[in-house]
Amino acid sequence: MTEWLISALLIAGGLFILIGSIGLVKMPDFFMRLHGPTKATTLGMALLLIAANVFFSVENGVINIKEILISIFLLITAPITGYMLIKSAIHHELKAKDGTKGMDNIEDD
Amino acid sequence: MRLHARYKWLPTPFRSVLLFIVWLLLNNSVSAGHLILGAVLAIAIPLVIAPFRTAQPLILRPGLATKQVFIVLWDIITANVEVAFKILAPTKRLRPGFIKVPLDLQHELPITILASTVSLTPGTVSAEVYPIPESLPKGEVPTQRFLLIHVLDLDDEQALIDTIKRRYEAPLKEIFQC
Numbered sequence: 571m572t573e574w575l576i577s578a579l580l581i582a583g584g585l586f587i588l589i590g591s592i593g594l595v596k597m598p599d600f601f602m603r604l605h606g607p608t609k610a611t612t613l614g615m616a617l618l619l620i621a622a623n624v625f626f627s628v629e630n631g632v633i634n635i636k637e638i639l640i641s642i643f644l645l646i647t648a649p650i651t652g653y654m655l656i657k658s659a660i661h662h663e664l665k666a667k668d669g670t671k672g673m674d675n676i677e678d679d
Numbered sequence: 680m681r682l683h684a685r686y687k688w689l690p691t692p693f694r695s696v697l698l699f700i701v702w703l704l705l706n707n708s709v710s711a712g713h714l715i716l717g718a719v720l721a722i723a724i725p726l727v728i729a730p731f732r733t734a735q736p737l738i739l740r741p742g743l744a745t746k747q748v749f750i751v752l753w754d755i756i757t758a759n760v761e762v763a764f765k766i767l768a769p770t771k772r773l774r775p776g777f778i779k780v781p782l783d784l785q786h787e788l789p790i791t792i793l794a795s796t797v798s799l800t801p802g803t804v805s806a807e808v809y810p811i812p813e814s815l816p817k818g819e820v821p822t823q824r825f826l827l828i829h830v831l832d833l834d835d836e837q838a839l840i841d842t843i844k845r846r847y848e849a850p851l852k853e854i855f856q857c
Contacts, residue, residue: 597766601775
């Protein structure tokens with residue numbers, strides 16, 4: 571039973587990370603590419619870590635929730651990475667896809 | 680809004696609780712030894728680093744803060760599923776855009792939390808906080824701040840701004856009482 575649960579979590583997690591990576595390749599401009607890695611990947615990693623929690627809890631017979639720490643650190647750091655990337659992209663005046671709305675909202679620095 | 684905690688020996692109560700929990704999780708045990716060591720560290724570390732940090736508003740409504748954490752966690756899960764579908768759907772249908780959200784918050788810590796929340800939730804990544812401090816004359820404090828957000832699929836700009844203000848900013852204002 572637990573094996574099924576762990577497998578389902580691993581597959582779901584892997585699927586989200588895969589979709590995030592597909593987004594990275596498929597999207598037309600830099601700003602849209604950022605959306606995949608900042609979101610899909612966080613949930614994917616969280617699912618993989620929950621699978622690890624369940625596996626080690628069952629294997630050792632004691633409740634093991636250490637991996638939640640990794641999820642928390644990921645949740646804290648993922649937006650920062652995204653923020654640094656998009657800030658430097660704006661600074662370098664990278665081209666956004668044609669038809670991007672609200673380009674005049676970007677102020678000069 | 681309060682910048683300083685009630686007791687001098689406990690400058691940041693919430694951070695102390697967080698350190699205590701992180702210590703127990705790192706050691707994966709709740710034995711008496713680790714409880715005592717964790718408590719000592721949770722009090723000593725904030726005291727040592729207190730002189731380095733600029734004072735930020737403290738969490739005044741812990742219950743509401745906990746509720747907000749769960750709301751954001753739920754939004755992260757739905758955001759992931761939503762963005763996953765948008766990535767797999769034809770790219771041509773997406774309507775990307777930049778929007779500017781006027782902020783009611785004034786302090787760095789609540790704005791950072793808001794920007795991170797926006798980055799983790801449906802189809803939005805926060806890009807910049809205007810005005811940029813370096814561009815202002817020295818010592819001047821901006822009266823109105825804006826958050827620049829990149830949206831993956833922009834439908835109704837005003838509706839999105841209202842959602843962000845109501846769902847994420849209003850609770851933060853309430854939690855920090857500012």
